[in-house]
Amino acid sequence: MLTHVRHVTPVAPEAAEGPVARVYRQMADDFGVLAPPVLLHSPAPDVLRACWSMLRETLLAEGLVGREAKEVVAAAVSESNRCPYCVEVHGATAAGLLGDAGGWLSAGVGGIGEPRLRALAEWARQSGAPSARRRPPPFPAEHGPELIGVAVTFHYLNRMVSVFVQDSPLPPAPAGIRAGVRRTAARIMGALARAGRPPGRSLELLPPAPPEADLAWAVGQPHVAAAFARAGQAVRRAGEAALPEHVRRRILTCLADPPPAEPGGGRWFDAAVAELSPAERPVARLALLTALAPYRVTDADVAACRDGGADDATLVAVTAWASLATARRIGAGLYEDRTSRAGEP
Numbered sequence: 001m002l003t004h005v006r007h008v009t010p011v012a013p014e015a016a017e018g019p020v021a022r023v024y025r026q027m028a029d030d031f032g033v034l035a036p037p038v039l040l041h042s043p044a045p046d047v048l049r050a051c052w053s054m055l056r057e058t059l060l061a062e063g064l065v066g067r068e069a070k071e072v073v074a075a076a077v078s079e080s081n082r083c084p085y086c087v088e089v090h091g092a093t094a095a096g097l098l099g100d101a102g103g104w105l106s107a108g109v110g111g112i113g114e115p116r117l118r119a120l121a122e123w124a125r126q127s128g129a130p131s132a133r134r135r136p137p138p139f140p141a142e143h144g145p146e147l148i149g150v151a152v153t154f155h156y157l158n159r160m161v162s163v164f165v166q167d168s169p170l171p172p173a174p175a176g177i178r179a180g181v182r183r184t185a186a187r188i189m190g191a192l193a194r195a196g197r198p199p200g201r202s203l204e205l206l207p208p209a210p211p212e213a214d215l216a217w218a219v220g221q222p223h224v225a226a227a228f229a230r231a232g233q234a235v236r237r238a239g240e241a242a243l244p245e246h247v248r249r250r251i252l253t254c255l256a257d258p259p260p261a262e263p264g265g266g267r268w269f270d271a272a273v274a275e276l277s278p279a280e281r282p283v284a285r286l287a288l289l290t291a292l293a294p295y296r297v298t299d300a301d302v303a304a305c306r307d308g309g310a311d312d313a314t315l316v317a318v319t320a321w322a323s324l325a326t327a328r329r330i331g332a333g334l335y336e337d338r339t340s341r342a343g344e345p
Helices: 018-031 045-060 067-080 084-098 101-111 115-125 141-164 175-193 201-205 213-218 222-242 245-256 267-272 281-292 299-307 312-342
Strands: none
Touching (some): 018 201, 045 067, 045 141, 045 201, 067 084, 213 312, 245 281, 281 312
């Protein structure tokens, strides 16, 4: 699993200590594997704890929403974000839970036959789009903390995975063999996902934090609300340590007025950071790419940050801060969709 991670060196399980070891133990117990999308965060232990808490308390923890619906949202969000690694993992898990591995694995979201889950997948697939293109939430308000929580978590994770993890968890193989491997993965992942996980276990990993307005969607499920408040505080502090205030302000200004979906070449990103000093531009550009077009991050982008002195912890902190800033904006928009549909003020 460690070999799936690129650009940074995760902490090996046998070398893990303190907070990293605690996360690894929880992940092995509750997820069944030490997942590379979480492992990649280990050079920055506070960010690792934040990532795991968001993932565990939304996707894994028992609540009002079944695991199969959460996995459908995870896979559909990942599909929309061009994150093949997460599509492979969570598509297989959904297929194993739904008992329709062949249909899902061959057709993706389009292979879902159950209308409720198909509507949920389409909502999730459009969740990162502008408000005019988003679908109304196809679920009751009380399910919002869990389903919006999964969507926000995967808008965050997909960005990190696109930058730091290889394209597929499966080894290279001919198409026929690969199909068999996928079916086997679906059975294994589905079986692991059927075991219930009590909510709140990860909250011990991070100190309490006050609620914030853009996390209003999490109210109603205390373990989800606490996880995101604590994780948000940890990631914000990591970002503050890695990026000067004026650089963070510049990035947030760009996120509030992003470019078209497919800005030509890298010109928009170059122009967006042009006012910064030459030493600041590489990490600021990496942050913007991660937030807005993570599939376009190249080895050269990371190398430029390394040349400027960025170590593994800095790379994780900068990209996590940018990824969560974007994911939280998406979550706030999804909450507005839900409240406006319900006629709430």
